[in-house]
Amino acid sequence: MNPSQPLPAAPSPSLLRIQSLEAWYELLRVLRTPAFAIPSLAFPVVFYVLFALVLPGQWGGYQKSAYLLATYGVFGVIGPALFGFGVGLAIEREKGWLELKRVSPMPTFVYFIAKIAMSLVFGLAVVCLLTIAAVGFGGVRIDALTWGLLVATLLLGTMPFCAMGLWIGTLVKGDAAVAVVNLVYLPMAVLSGLWMPLFAFPAVLQKLAVIWPSWHLAQMALGVVGQVPDVRYAHHALVLVATTVVFLTLAALRLRKA
Numbered sequence: 001m002n003p004s005q006p007l008p009a010a011p012s013p014s015l016l017r018i019q020s021l022e023a024w025y026e027l028l029r030v031l032r033t034p035a036f037a038i039p040s041l042a043f044p045v046v047f048y049v050l051f052a053l054v055l056p057g058q059w060g061g062y063q064k065s066a067y068l069l070a071t072y073g074v075f076g077v078i079g080p081a082l083f084g085f086g087v088g089l090a091i092e093r094e095k096g097w098l099e100l101k102r103v104s105p106m107p108t109f110v111y112f113i114a115k116i117a118m119s120l121v122f123g124l125a126v127v128c129l130l131t132i133a134a135v136g137f138g139g140v141r142i143d144a145l146t147w148g149l150l151v152a153t154l155l156l157g158t159m160p161f162c163a164m165g166l167w168i169g170t171l172v173k174g175d176a177a178v179a180v181v182n183l184v185y186l187p188m189a190v191l192s193g194l195w196m197p198l199f200a201f202p203a204v205l206q207k208l209a210v211i212w213p214s215w216h217l218a219q220m221a222l223g224v225v226g227q228v229p230d231v232r233y234a235h236h237a238l239v240l241v242a243t244t245v246v247f248l249t250l251a252a253l254r255l256r257k258a
Helices: 015-031 034-054 064-095 097-103 108-137 144-156 159-171 176-191 203-211 213-224 233-257
Strands: none
Touching: 015 034, 015 064, 015 108, 034 064, 034 108, 064 097, 064 108, 064 144, 064 159, 064 176, 064 213, 097 108, 108 144, 108 159, 144 213, 159 176, 159 213, 159 233, 176 203, 203 213, 213 233
């Protein structure tokens, strides 16, 4: 070989390969974090078993096990979205990993899509576990098409909560993000009727439930499983899209200042 001849340039990795690797490593990271992985997978299923299967009681015209399959499905998918972005981003900002990602040749959007993919994988796992409990022990009968629509509704509905978590992650650092996310996540879940139906709440709390994006997603999920009639899907979807845009805008402004 002529020593003066330049070496051929190494082929650049494809964007698809970069995205796949980043998403895989993000998933491995959270799987190796028991404080994230175990509660995200276990809590919705444990609460569902307790409230839908163990505690007795009838809910009028509702099928309790099917109703709570939808609402705990919402609870289960928004947890990884909020914690994955909120806590993950806060820790990575504090340790300087986000800055390293920014100066690397990897496109910035790959980092965020990897976190979305991680939250979707965890969300799908939660829905599958809830479905096994509901069908196997709760007497729920759901056909493949309806189940597919429920899964699609729940997973697409995580976008506002990914955006909300992203914004929280730009506000605080490290362990403080865990407390802040919990202060948002748990009251929002309870007050939007994810743990128990809203008719068990005082009238004023029932009216205020519309301020929570989780309530809008829950109404769509309940409509899919036939527990709420005449659901205004377009209205609820518009609220979720608007929520996503608002929190993405707030997060982008914070990241530009960081």
